[in-house]
Amino acid sequence: MSSSPQYRSGNEIRQTFLDFYAQRGHQVLPSASLIPEDPTVLLTIAGMLPFKPIFLGQRNSEFPRATSSQKCIRTNDIENVGRTARHHTFFEMLGNFSFGDYFKEQAIAWGWELSTKVFGLPPENLVVSVFEDDDEAFAIWRDQIGVAEKRIKRMGADDNFWVSGATGPCGPCSEIYYDFHPEKGDDNIDLEDDSRFIEFYNLVFMQYNRDAEGNLTPLQNKNIDTGMGLERMAQILQKVPNNYETDLIFPIIKTAGEIAGIDYVQSDEKTKVSLKVIGDHVRSVVHMIADGIRASNVGRGYVLRRLIRRVVRHGRLIGISGEFTPQVAESAIALSESAYPNVRLKEAAIKAELQLEENRFLKTLERGEKLLEEIIAQIKQQGKQEISGESAFTLYDTYGFPLELTQEIAEEQGLTVDQTGFETEMQKQIERAKDAHETIDLTVQGSLDKLAEHIHATEFLGYKQAAANAKIEVLLVGGKSVEEAEAGTEVQIVLDKTPFYAESGGQIGDRGYISGDAIVVRIEDVKKESDFFVHFGRIERGTLRVGDAVNAQIDRSCRRRAQANHSATHLLQAALKKLIDESIGQAGSLVSFDRLRFDYSFNRALTPEEVQQVEEQVNTWIAEAHTAHIEVIPLAEAKAKGATAMFGEKYGDEVRVLDFPGVSMELCGGTHVSNTAEIGVFKIISETGVAAGVRRIEAVAGSSVLDYLNVRDKVVRELSDRFKAKPEELPERITNIQNELKTTQKELETLKGQLAIAKSDQLLTQAETVGDFKIVVAEMEGVDPESLKTAAERLVQKLGEGAVILGSIPEADKVSLVAAFSPVVNKKGLQAGKFIGAIAKICGGGGGGRPNLAQAGGRDPSKLKEALESAKKQIIDQLATDG
Known part of the structure; x- marks a missing residue:
């Protein structure tokens, strides 16, 4: 009997693991950031994630072996945090990795040595699992390590086969479990019993590559990827009932309890859950903020905000009324700083972010909780x-x-x-x-109407300036006039002058910032109401007041994109008039930062050749570098010069004319490029019909074309990789696959029919005699509706005079039923259509058909047995009576 495992602190366990593998030639690497380089995941979720490009063959490793302790965040099962012994949002994964160096035998031997010799876990307390088909790993554990066969469990692919995705490197894995109750014996070991077993070390053997068809081929370089849960090993070695009571988390819980004036040990289960949630989540948010994540309503910022709010909420549940998160965070920082010095370096940022978010959420809680209490009371009163x-x-x-x-x-x-x-x-x-988005908020309009006589029209400077010093004339919150608003508030702002373009003529409003002394407002949209430009935004910092002097700055990148798309619509209309029909007129448009849409009056679709010609003409004009001439002249003069006006649009006495000489001349108040060459390139995405006599072209211009092409290039490359074909070979390859699929489907249908016939022949032996008739009522498992029909027809022919009722569950939520009656059965007044339609209702469906053959369906497979029993009883009763 081996000695019981000795106590080790969490820091000692981490260091012991890293030292063990460093002594065996592994390069010790620091934890990667919680913000991963991999764009496919929001947060670092596993120890292997920083090495994923190496495992996928996308990058070579500087070292043949490595080891690390990786910070990880997972929130997929956040509702279990605090309620189970081992669920966390933040955890540390200790790992050792081999990049084409050692493999199964060495990884297993070292894993066992570390667990038993170094950490002192008794071998009789350990159970291992292997993939069900991995005889090699099974033999290593049994013959070389000496684990008894009964304590080596073969598991299926869901538990013990690691995959990186639908295709790519993959392989079986082997896990080491600690058995808290070895006295229960080796018979009927159930590793799902987490009250007895805890999996603490996973060894992944990446030895295969899986292709698109699911075929496995051995990798040239076989890799090792392991993970040991630090918190789980701490629970085992420190002999505590759950991960939360280890020295990695419990000091945080203790701090929260002291603030609330409660003792964890003496608390009820509900209070313990709240304390555990605080302990876990505070670790998460401290490391997230230290790694540069800030609270927001999107992406990883929303994950952070949600975790902070759960901390605050559970603090309230245990009686904490004031601000407390910075104080609890200090405990988490102190616990982590020796292994992760950046948390102490970022201490001020961590506590400031927590303080801001906690106070912001407390205000939300006060308002929301009061209303929710009223809602709950009303619901309970109504008995709901x-x-x-x-x-x-x-x-x-x-x-x-x-x-x-x-x-x-x-x-x-x-x-x-x-x-x-x-x-x-x-x-x-x-x-x-x-x-x-199409029109200004009526409440905003009403407020501006009331204020109109006290303020001047907004002076627009945006044709020549990207920034301007201005004054806050009007400040609205929720459409109502206010004198000031603080950070976090959605506002509408009217300035005395602005460089921001307001949505009109199909072009959307500018984005950007309004800033001042300790004030930042992000502007997301600008609309025009009467003579006022209304800036819609959110105060990100400071308190904004009416009369403040501010600087208004547009987002130049967004403006350039809008200009390129807007000028392109003018060239597009000119090309349509020149190449398709001079009578074509604009019926509407949308100019956004990332695309353009142009609606025009025409009575037919363009041919692919015409679309290509139009696109080529626009790009020719772009390449010719036509300079824009803009002037404001009387409307009559503009029309005399031949400027195009939009039908139905109202114009003043003087109009703004945009002229690309020899190409296009239009009345337009939008922002544009100074030369067509600035557009860069133009690409039509689609040409469709939107109404009778109205067509629509959607296109992209400028840098948006690159975004568009990058997406499509990625798709083509993925298809080329998947089909193992050059891009130009893809159409033929896909056509061949489609043809093969059609042939295969036909063959499959034939085989299904043959199988159904074979199954039906077996049912002949089950035929029962009712007077002069023979009947068969049965379920045919997994048979599709068409094959079920074929089987019923064949059976009734072989029975002679009689009736056949068959049922099947072809899909998880579908029932198929069929009835086939012989002529004499019909003469007795029995109609297959009416009969099977009534039976199908039992399964939540219906159907019908001819008197001699009919089909029906249902939506409740659990009722099929009941339906067939009812059908059998009814057919026997009716055939047993005289006709």
Whole structure:
């Protein structure tokens, strides 16, 4: 009997692991950032992620062997944090890696040596798992390591076969489990029993490459990727009941308890859960902020905000009323700084971000919790069990109350939330937002009408300036006039002058910033109402007040894109008039930063050749570098010069004319390039019909073309890799595959029919006699509707006079039924269509057909047996009676 494992601190376990592999030729590497280089994932979720390009063969490694302790964040099962012994959002993965160097035998031997000799785990307390087909790993564990066969469990692909994706490097893995109760014996070991077993070390043997068809071929270089959970090994060695009570997390929990004036050990289970959530989440947010993540409503910023808000919420649940997150964060920083010095270096940023987010959320909580309390009281009074989606959305939309928080509080009260209804309301809001993009908010319009006599029209400087010093004339929040607004507030601003272009003539409004002394406002849109330019944005820093002197700065990159797309629409219209039909007129347009849309009056679709000609003509004009001439002249003079006006558009006495001499001359108030060469390139994406006599061309210009081509180039490259063909060979290759698929499908249908016939022949032996008739009522497993019909026809022919009723479940949520009756059965008044239609209702469906042969379907497979029993009883009863 080996001695029991000795106590080691979390820091000692980490260092011991790294030292063990450093002594065996592994390069010790620091933890990568929680912001991964891999763009396909939001956060670093595994120890192997920084090495993924090496494993995928995209990059060579500087070292044949490496080892690290990697910070990881996972939030896919956040609801289990604090409720189970080992679920976390933040954890450390200790790993050793081989890049084409050693393989299974060495990885297993070292894994066992580290676990038993170094960490002192008794061999009798260890169980290992291997992939069910990995006889090599099984033999190594049994014959070289000496593990008893009963303590080596073969597991399926879901548990013990690692894959990097649908294709690419993959391989079996072997896991080492600690058995807390070896006295229960080796019979009937169930590794899913987490009260007895904990998996702490996973060894992945990347030895295959999987192609698009799922075929496995051995890799030239076989790799090793392992992961040992630091928190899990700490639980084992420190002999505590869960990961939270290890020295890696418990000091944070203790700090939170002291702030709340409670003792974790003496607390009830509900309070312990809240303390565990705080302990786990604070570790996460400290490292996320230290790595440069800031709270926001998108991406990893939203993950951070959600975690901070859960910390604050659970702090409230255990009785903490004031600000506390910076104090708890200090405990997490102190625990981590020896291994991760950057958390101490970023201490000020961490605490400032937590303080800002906590105070912001406390205000949200106060408003939202009060309303939610009223909603819950009303629901309980009505005897209901669910908070409506509309109520949950009101909390979210009006009070900034996250859906997850509403669900969490509802669960505490024994209630649920109608998430489908919430999503419906969210979609309505999205549609309202789309509608709002077309016109200014009526409440804003009303407020401006009242203020119009006190302020001057906005002076637009944007044709010549990208920035301007200005003054805040009007400040609106929710469409209502206010004197000041603080950070985090959505605002509408009217300046005395502005470089921002306001949405009009199909061109969307500029983006950019309005800034001043300790003030930053991000502007997302600008609209024009009467003579006023209304800037829609969000205050990111400071307090904004009416009368403030500010600097208004447009986003030059967005402006350049809009200019390129807008000028391209003018060239496009000119090309359509020149090459297709002189009578073509503009019926509408949209000029955005990333694309353009041009609607025109025409009675037919363009041919592919015409689309190409139009595109080539526009690009020719771009290459010819035509200089833009812009002037403001009387409307009559502009028309006399031949300037194109948009039908139905109202123009003043004087108009702005944009002229690319020899190419296009139009009335337009939008922003444009000074020379067609600045557009760069033009690409038509589609030409479609949108209404009777109205066609639409969608296109991109300038740098947007590169974005468009990059997406398509990526698709072509992926298809080329998948089909192992050059880009120019893809159409032929795909056509061949389609033809092969059609042939295969036909062959499959034939085989299914033959199989159904073979199965039906077996059913002849089950035929029962009812008077002068023979009947067969049976289920044929997995048979499709057409084959089921074929089988029923064949059976009734072989029976002579009789009836056949067959059922099948061809898909998970579908039922197929068929009835075939002989002529004499029909003479007795039995109609196959009516009969099977009534039976199908039992399965939540219906159907019908001819008197002698009919099919039906249903949606509830669980009722098939009941339906067939009813059919058999009815057919026997009716055939047994005289006709």
